[in-house]
Amino acid sequence: xxxxxxxxxxxxxxxxxxxxxxxxxxxxxxxxxxxxxxxxxxxxxxxxxxxxxxxxxxxxxxxxxxxxxxxxxxxxxxxxxxxxxxxxxxxxxxxxxxxxxxxxxxxxxxxxxxxxxxxxxxxxxxxxxxxxxxxxxxxxxxxxxxxxxxxxxxxxxxxxxxxxxxxxxxxxxxxxxxxxxxxxxxxxxxxxxxxxxxxxxxxxxxxxxxxxxxxxxxxxxxxxxxxxxxxxxxxxxxxxxxxxxxxxxxxxxxxxxxxxxxxxxxxxxxxxxxxxxxxxxxxxxxxxxxxxxxxxxxxxxxxxxxxxxxxxxxxxxxxxxxxxxxxxxxxxxxxxxxxxxxxxxxxxxxxxxxxxxxxxxxxxxxxxxxxxxxxxxxxxxxxxxxxxxxxxxxxxxxxxxxxxxxxxxxxxxxxxxx
Amino acid sequence: xxxxxxxxxxxxxxxxxxxxxxxxxxxxxxxxxxxxxxxxxxxxxxxxxxxxxxxxxxxxxxxxxxxxxxxxxxxxxxxxxxxxxxxxxxxxxxxxxxxxxxxxxxxxxxxxxxxxxxxxxxxxxxxxxxxxxxxxxxxxxxxxxxxxxxxxxxxxxxxxxxxxxxxxxxxxxxxxxxxxxxxxxxxxxxxxxxxxxxxxxxxxxxxxxxxxxxxxxxxxxxxxxxxxxxxxxxxxxxxxxxxxx
Numbered sequence: 001x002x003x004x005x006x007x008x009x010x011x012x013x014x015x016x017x018x019x020x021x022x023x024x025x026x027x028x029x030x031x032x033x034x035x036x037x038x039x040x041x042x043x044x045x046x047x048x049x050x051x052x053x054x055x056x057x058x059x060x061x062x063x064x065x066x067x068x069x070x071x072x073x074x075x076x077x078x079x080x081x082x083x084x085x086x087x088x089x090x091x092x093x094x095x096x097x098x099x100x101x102x103x104x105x106x107x108x109x110x111x112x113x114x115x116x117x118x119x120x121x122x123x124x125x126x127x128x129x130x131x132x133x134x135x136x137x138x139x140x141x142x143x144x145x146x147x148x149x150x151x152x153x154x155x156x157x158x159x160x161x162x163x164x165x166x167x168x169x170x171x172x173x174x175x176x177x178x179x180x181x182x183x184x185x186x187x188x189x190x191x192x193x194x195x196x197x198x199x200x201x202x203x204x205x206x207x208x209x210x211x212x213x214x215x216x217x218x219x220x221x222x223x224x225x226x227x228x229x230x231x232x233x234x235x236x237x238x239x240x241x242x243x244x245x246x247x248x249x250x251x252x253x254x255x256x257x258x259x260x261x262x263x264x265x266x267x268x269x270x271x272x273x274x275x276x277x278x279x280x281x282x283x284x285x286x287x288x289x290x291x292x293x294x295x296x297x298x299x300x301x302x303x304x305x306x307x308x309x310x311x312x313x314x315x316x317x318x319x320x321x322x323x324x325x326x327x328x329x330x331x332x333x334x335x336x337x338x339x340x341x342x343x344x345x346x347x348x349x350x351x352x353x354x355x356x357x358x359x360x361x362x363x364x365x366x367x368x369x370x371x372x373x374x375x376x377x378x379x380x381x382x383x384x385x386x387x388x389x390x391x392x393x394x395x396x397x398x399x400x401x402x403x404x405x406x407x408x409x410x411x412x413x414x415x416x417x418x
Numbered sequence: 419x420x421x422x423x424x425x426x427x428x429x430x431x432x433x434x435x436x437x438x439x440x441x442x443x444x445x446x447x448x449x450x451x452x453x454x455x456x457x458x459x460x461x462x463x464x465x466x467x468x469x470x471x472x473x474x475x476x477x478x479x480x481x482x483x484x485x486x487x488x489x490x491x492x493x494x495x496x497x498x499x500x501x502x503x504x505x506x507x508x509x510x511x512x513x514x515x516x517x518x519x520x521x522x523x524x525x526x527x528x529x530x531x532x533x534x535x536x537x538x539x540x541x542x543x544x545x546x547x548x549x550x551x552x553x554x555x556x557x558x559x560x561x562x563x564x565x566x567x568x569x570x571x572x573x574x575x576x577x578x579x580x581x582x583x584x585x586x587x588x589x590x591x592x593x594x595x596x597x598x599x600x601x602x603x604x605x606x607x608x609x610x611x612x613x614x615x616x617x618x619x620x621x622x623x624x625x626x627x628x629x630x631x632x633x634x635x636x637x638x639x640x641x642x643x644x645x646x647x648x649x650x651x652x653x654x655x656x657x658x659x660x661x662x663x
Contacts (some may be wrong), residue, residue, distance in 0.1 A: 411490075
């Protein structure tokens, strides 16, 4: 009964100064809108970067030989026993329902030469059929086609920057020279496709050839450097990693999430998130100060009224509660409008994307990953709940001091002379 | 519903006075000076009295009413409201005493602007936890008695000064308190509205035996009182101490 009275009084009190209430609620709405909007763009950009990173790199989760990162020169490979165990774990129900698929790869380094030039390259031996669904390279072809059975000369797909450096085009012949054990082996390849990812390191130094051809060149039939695993949801990476690791217990393998496999990308996202949090925090603090100002003004203006409530026998905590309710209603009003507008913008930009080229006509990359200029809004699960919690807490925080002031109003204020 | 505070201490008595002050003093600091607003006052207002506290501005009338209504605490002395010693009670317990034992009528009406006349009048009942049906019955009965029928849904700004003060009277009496305190209740009203308000208060006193204590410096108001306490410089200069017929 008292709760209904407080709610009724608080709501009506808000509208004693409709312009002031409206402006404060509007400021709060703008703050919440910006929060949702920038969280959506930030998460969207990060999600895109992660997607690009895992597709050009080693997937959301990668299984590789133990020590492969510390002993790169040793060209360690997964043991046949480990490869079979990986396939069994990937087929198990808890893992299988979370993964889109996996791609076996053999990695090597070598020297790629044309008639005009030669340069060092990183070679990815890939299973064309399985890679086509996940790898970024097939999607970024600007000429030709991806790997596949084609003629007698093994195919190779190279980056546009590399093609320019070697002065080769489609169907040109190039020679890959690499070390196979203690021997130097070479293989004639025909350029079947040219890709452009926008990442200099990739476009200028990465080539991909059929897995079987590279295994043959290295005289390591069946050898794999890694199994790259692609998930439906990036935030399942840690869980899937743990499941796989548990399934491969005591085998000489490392199971890494994309965060561990690409620490630079992870750190970039952490730092970028921190920047976003600071910006959003500043905006929210400013609008919270607006709420504080409005509620405090209302309290100071109504000193006699609070004295009256005390004189009539309203306990101090109820007076506080009434002021808190006013602030929370004001917050809810602003947050409701801001949330609705923010979600509408999120929905629109999640479909159409926001073209950043409109404000700066250049592509750029960060942490070695090219950032798409069209950013689609995306909100990580829990973002809305998290945002609402923060907003509610800020609204309550803004009301604490005015509520305390109101509750301390002496009842004699009611009889003070006008 | 707000439960009665366990800290309330009732003085066992068959019929305690509505309010009793024993050697009560109240001082205020005014800059570097200390002002004694109420100086060693002792008096008792019995139930059913219609009592006026008179005196010039600054004589301590409002301070005395504040002390009687447990709005303020004395520096010295003891105050009992309907037998309850309120002298050293905390904020919450004094709020409970005011809620259950005292009704207030203020010079500036002091209605809650966001509530209608009916909601203002039932406010105290709501805080007491009285049920909706009983609240409405009691408020409508009081409204009928003091001539506020038909004004239930009006907000204070839509009422005349006289009507607002009647709503304040309704709010003060609807919970049937032991004591109704009125601080210059007619000061902001024209003579006609002031007289009408006093008529209402006198009727309530006569018909329901309600205890009224009001401050005033208007001789026409003083004439209505059964008992007149004359306050000068915070002290009781004269107390008629008797009922006029």
